Amino acid sequence: MGDILFLAHRVPFPPDRGDKIRSHHLLKGLAKLGRVHVGTFVETDQDREQEASLAAIAASYCLPTRSKSLPRAGMEALLGNRAVSQAAFFDAELAKWVGDTLARHPIDKIFVFSGQMGQYIPSDFAGQVVVDLCDVDSEKFATYAQESGFPRSVLYRREAALLTAEEVRLARSTDTTLLITEKEADILRARPGAERADIRALGNGVDTEFFDPAATDPHPALAGQGHHIVFTGQMDYPPNIAAVERFARRILPAIRERLAAQFHIVGRAPTPEVAKLACIAGVKVWGEVPDVRPFLRSADAVVAPLMLARGVQNKVLEAMAMARPVLASEEAATGIDATDGQQWRICRDDGAFERAILDLAADEGQAKNMGRAARRFVVENMSWEAVEAGLADILGQAEARHHDAA
Structure with missing residues (x-):
């Protein structure tokens, strides 16, 4: 196995909230399989204090500060006809680092944590790509739209539609798409265009030695x-x-x-x-x-x-x-x-x-x-060891199988 590129929307340290707990343990599992290069964001001074922890596990890393305001992300999203969630997590520095890292290192696998980071996957990458959506975010925004009044309902409906298109695009263009539960996986499998995609459930775990x-x-x-x-x-x-x-x-x-x-x-x-x-x-x-x-x-x-x-x-x-x-x-x-x-x-x-x-x-x-x-x-x-074993099985597949470049 060659090197692995890991992209996450928040620095996976410390593992003290839902998304960070999952990304933290997935990163640990990937590091057992090979050298990992990590591109991720910090949002606070406390996040920046975790740089030493990241440096201890990553072969190389890029850690830009995400400071883009929501109004600016919203404007970029409108101009680019994309979801606000995507615009909020686009960073030119990180995009350049991804290209440079793929050129410099023998990376044959990319693991993307959260749909917002799928925009960094190069269309011409020939190796295996796995994206962990965790949940079907478009479904969440669709629910928000139903429960909100005007004008929020319009904004949420737009976000749901654009995220649906992005989730289907990722499922079709990557080798494996992961969700935390079979219920979430079934939601994505039912989306038009995602019927033939390799969509799987990989559950969460709990650190039972720490929570004792x-x-x-x-x-x-x-x-x-x-x-x-x-x-x-x-x-x-x-x-x-x-x-x-x-x-x-x-x-x-x-x-x-x-x-x-x-x-x-x-x-x-x-x-x-x-x-x-x-x-x-x-x-x-x-x-x-x-x-x-x-x-x-x-x-x-x-x-x-x-x-x-x-x-x-x-x-x-x-x-x-x-x-x-x-x-x-x-x-x-x-x-x-x-x-x-x-x-x-x-x-x-x-x-x-x-x-x-x-x-x-x-x-x-x-x-x-x-x-x-x-x-x-x-x-x-429900141990993290079992989750890591499932991750190793997915990443251990001999050949990448890109489904559709669309």
Whole structure:
């Protein structure tokens, strides 16, 4: 195997949010297969501090700062008749580096993480190309369009249409297209033009040595009386915002009529609308914390009441690895084949979340058994080692098989 070119829309360090967790472990898996050259972006000073970690694993790298404003990206997208998501991640420096790197090094495989980076694949590259879309982003924007009023609905509809065309183009012109779940893969397979593409599911994993309750101390603020319910996630992400608003406003008040419950919202960059939830009795908004594990370790229950979710939710896997009873919506449960009622609870409406919290609070033994079963499930079935093995199988194919140059 020759060298590998890895392109990602965010620097894969530290692995502390959904996309970075996946790209981090995929990069580690690729580095076990050969020398990897990495092109990726930094967005903050904290991202720039990760350069040493990137240098330690990459044979060479390009790390430009992504500072393009959304209005500028929108204007470029309109002028170029392409998605805003693509325009936002185009950088001339990175494009030049890709060409120079392919000319200087014996690269025979390109691995693209996220659809925004597909624009950097040279049309004349003769080696194997794998693109990991993670989720079908066009479907997400189509949902946003349905749920939004004018003029946002028009903008979202345009983004959905252009991303659909790009996703199909990538599926047809690359050797293998990856999605996190079979459900997402089926969505793309059903797109006109993608019927003959090699589209596969490669799931997420969880680091069960890092997320281990035996190696984590409880959080002192959650050690007092009361029933502690925890949600973790990036708190400027619309589906997470909607999830915590749903729980804080619609579910928690009914629970508190019968149980002294506290709802802890843990995650970086809470928006003003999330911060306002702290005014509701029993809600604590923590914002960014150094480590989510003590919160998970101390939780009586972890909830994932998402109404829109794409792919496997890392937050759910991490809570299960920490041996917590997890209560998830059907949307948040996608791609995790745990058994409802044994390794977690699937809650199909607000009342189901309320009943599950009260049931588990009344039966401590049931809650502990569910947590133990949850950890056993992820240790046995959802490790990153298994994901890396699947990646090695895909990259180990003898010949590239470009489907369609269109």
